[in-house]
Amino acid sequence: MSLEKIGDPRDLTHWMGHMETDYSYTYGIAGEKFFKELKENAKIMGTRCKNCNLIYVPPRLFCERCFEKLDTWETVSKRGSVHTYTIANIDIDGSKLKKPIIWAMIKIDNVHGGFVHKLGEVDSKDVEIGMHVEAVFKSRKEREGSMLDIKYFRPAKQKLEKALR
Amino acid sequence: MFAKRRVAVVGAGLTLFRRNLKETGRELAFEASKMALDSAGLTRKDIDCVTLGTAPDAFDGIHMKGENLSDGAGAYRKPYTRVFVGGGTGVFAPNAGWWHVASGLFDTCLVVAEEKMSSCFPHPQYAFTTIFDPIMSRPIGMNLVWIFAIEMHRYMHVHGIKKEQIALVSVKNKGNAMDHPCAQLPAKITVEDVLNSETLVHPVQRLDISPTSDGAAALVLASEKVAKEITDDPVWIDGVGWGIDSTYWTNRDLYYPKYVECAARMAYKMAGIKNPPKEIDVAEPYDPFDYKELHHMEGLLLCKKGEAPKLTEEGVTQRDGDLPINPSGGLLGVGNPIAAAGLMKVCEIFWQLRGEAGKRQVPGDPRTGVAQAWGDLMQYGSVIVLRS
Amino acid sequence: MSAKIKKYAGERIKTADLRAGKVPVVRWRPKVRYAWSTGIAMSRFLKELKNGKIIARKCHKCNRIVVPPRMYCEMCFRPTDEWVYVKDSGIINTYSISYLAADATRTDKPTVVAVIEIDGASKGIGIVHIIGEAKPKDVTFGMKVKAVWKPPKERTGAITDIKYFKPVEV
Incomplete structure (x- = not known):
């Protein structure tokens, strides 16, 4: 019965199918404001929780800790530090990338949170954990209210100059 | 089967139910939970654990929706479970x-349900096609309303029920x-309005169906000891039940x-x-279609x-009748963000x-109420009995 | 609740505004494909369809003959025992008339879809399929129907090897 042996999987009939669904996600209350500022003013915004003394980036409508609603908005730094990173040699479908991509988790300065984004203008062998980086924005015309409005993060210039001095 | 401890409902929350809401799923979950x-x-801080209910990931379009909604459900660093039937x-x-x-195991539990069906387009019904068996059902073009129309027709046929009654x-x-x-979808409509509405899949017409919706609902549960400390008015969960029928739905009498x-x-x-x-x-029986309330x-x-x-x-089932059924307005009136709609019934x-039901209050100081939902492939029942 | 709460959360957006691109959204289309193995019972069932036959399984404990076939009896919870050919005819247990496509758009022509209790299988055991060669208004409960097969060359080993079931002239 159900323990019948099938040696060659091609002996089994297969049925092909797919899920034909499209999605359109709203950004939500907090997300809409965040992306509007990103697009129009190249600003990174966060929401402050006064109880927990935290600024959430990306901003949230509520504090996940004390569960209070958050409506204090603050412009935060465009700079942060590399919390951890990886160098991707293959693409999402498993194909080899022509040029490796450095993906980093970047903690924005003085806030709780940050982003996973690409690192640019830097050679992969020069990347270090703790490295100070800054966001490089697309031009106003190119920005469309997406995380890709930030092209990538690159080593922070000011910090580098300081180090060279 | 006897419970060790009595459990009370001590709080309830709800968002608006609408075709499209701007809030993300987790923002909706937060509003209801809060x-x-x-x-x-x-x-x-007072919550020991969180239970989340939300329907197929295909609606919100976020796989592992339980994880995605967890912070909005108040689950940050707490014991957390998503259930799905x-x-x-x-x-x-x-x-x-x-x-x-x-x-x-716990003294308090926050129960949260959320659905954001508007993410899926052109229509969330399309995501429903993927619930069917890919070998027997999908190739013939099965869609969701078909199976309910088939069930409704059988129910009408066996008992000789007229569409006017439904x-x-x-x-x-x-x-x-x-x-x-x-x-x-609150509305003052007539039987004629229903009978004159567009036939979608005979015998199902447009006004027989609940809408697709975004929304969230939440409940706070507490042990007897905690409940008595925080409220003079606990509502007890005195009975729970759930069960499933054969997955071969064409082998059952519907x-x-x-x-x-x-x-x-x-x-x-x-x-x-x-x-x-x-x-x-x-x-509050589950009423995504009008015949389902009767069924x-x-x-x-109940009869x-x-x-x-x-x-x-x-008129027995009217709000002022002997046995008020769906005084909330049910899924047909309040809306149908799947899991949130079921929990809305328990809130009601x-x-x-x-x-505390305000204008919807049924007269006569009701003491015992039951809510029920229906799921999976026309085969799953879940029931809860509450007492004041 | 009603008495105490003044405003319920939720910011409504109009569907038309959403469709017209007036509300910022992120769009996504999942690129996933599936190949489902049809398994032991259904592989045989589909192979038989290609031959123009419907095959079922019998459980010797409850004596049910079930279609679609399964290798275990979900009631007795033991393996089913034998393959049994059933007829390609049956009676309509219930049906509906659809004007609705899967994506909720409307169709021009109605489709009659029915649960058909298969002759030779146990009472109440049916499959779901389309009814053809009949005006929707002439379809009735208990009506005798018979499978209309695709020509052998066009069959692929699918439930659609049966084009539809049509009323049997009595």
């Missing part, structure tokens, strides 16, 4: 919350929803929801209910098989038993 906590006079999820989630507390349910529920502040009867018998036994129509004062009344043993249409005609029974 309202439930506030109404119980508790904060997130299709459309039955909204009533099953508080059942799962109940055993978390009844077992003695339409009364839609008229009643959309009318009841006029008094619900969160309702998506005229009767045996799965609901199984779940109801389990819940009634626990609650010591021997004569459901006499002992139950108010009920489920019978499965809940004999085939008798629900007659009770409806006689909670408010009815506390005498």
Whole structure:
């Protein structure tokens, strides 16, 4: 019965199918404001929780800790530090990338949170954990209210100059 | 099957139900959760564990939706479980919350249900095609309304029920929803309006169906000891039940929801209910389609098989009738964000038993109420019995 | 609740505004494909369809003959025992008339879809399929129907090897 042996999987009939669904996600209350500022003013915004003394980036409508609603908005730094990173040699479908991509988790300065984004203008062998980086924005015309409005993060210039001095 | 500890509902919360809401799913979950906590006079700190109910990931379009919604459900660094039994999820989630507390493992549990169906386009119904068996059903073009139309037709055929009788349910529920502040489709309509509405899949017409919706609902559960400390007005969960019928739905007789009867018998036994129509004062059976309210009344043993249409005609199921059914306005009137709609029903029974249902309050100081949902492939029943 | 709560959360957006691109959204289309193995019972069932036959399984404990076939009896919870050919005819247990496509758009022509209790299988055991060569208004409960097969060359081993079931002239 159900323990019948099938040696060659091609002996089994297969049925092909797919899920034909499209999605359109709203950004939500907090997300809409965040992306509007990103697009129009190249600003990174966060929401402050006064109880927990935290600024959430990306901003949230509520504090996940004390569960209070958050409506204090603050412009935060465009700079942060590399919390951890990886160098991707293959693409999402498993194909080899022509040029490796450095993906980093970047903690924005003085806030709780940050982003996973690409690192640019830097050679992969020069990347270090703790490295100070800054966001490089697309031009106003190119920005469309997406995380890709930030092209990538690159080593922070000011910090580098300081180090060279 | 006896619970170690009694469990009470001590707070409830709800968002608006609408076709499209701007909030993300987790923002909706937060709003409902926060309202439930506030109404119980508790904060997130007081919550020991969280149970989340939400329907197929394909609606919101986020795989592992449980993870995605967790912070909005107040679950940050707490014991957290997502439960899922299709459309039955909204009533099953508080059942799962109940055993978390009844077992003695936790003293409080936040139960949250959320759905954001508007993410899926051109229509969320399309995502439903993927619930069907890919070999037998999908190739012939199966869609969701087909199977309900088939079930409805069988129910009408076996008992000789007329469409006019079924339409009364839609008229009643959309009318009841006029008094619900969160309702998506409240309306004063007539039987003629239903009968004249577009035929989608005969015998199902447009006004027989609940809408697709975004929304969230939440409940706070507490052990007897905690409940008595924080409120003079606890509503007890005295019975829970759930069960599933054969997955071969074309091998069953669809005229009767045996799965609901199984779940109801389990819940009634626990609650010591021997004569459901006499002992139950108010009920919220699952009504995504108008015939389902009748079908489920019978499965809940609130009347004999085939008798629900007659009770409806006689006005027994009106808000001021002997057995008020769906005083909230149900899914037909308030809306149908799947899991949140089921939990909305439990919220409604909670408010009815506390005498806090405002304009929707059923008269006569109701003491015992039942809510029920229906899910998976027309085969899953979940039931909860509340008492004040 | 109603008495105490003044405003319920939720910011409504109009569907038309959403469709017209007036509300910022992120769009996504999942690129996933599936190949489902049809398994032991259904592989045989589909192979038989290609031959123009419907095959079922019999459980010797409850004596049910079930279709679609399964290798275990879900009631007795034991393996089913034998393959049994059933007829390609049956009676309509229930049906509906659809004007609705899967994506909720409307169709021009109605489709009659029915649960058909298969002759030779146990009572109440049916499959779901389309009814053809009949006006929707002439379809009735208990009506005798018979499978209309695709020509052998066009069959692929699919449930659609049966084009539809048509009323049997009595």
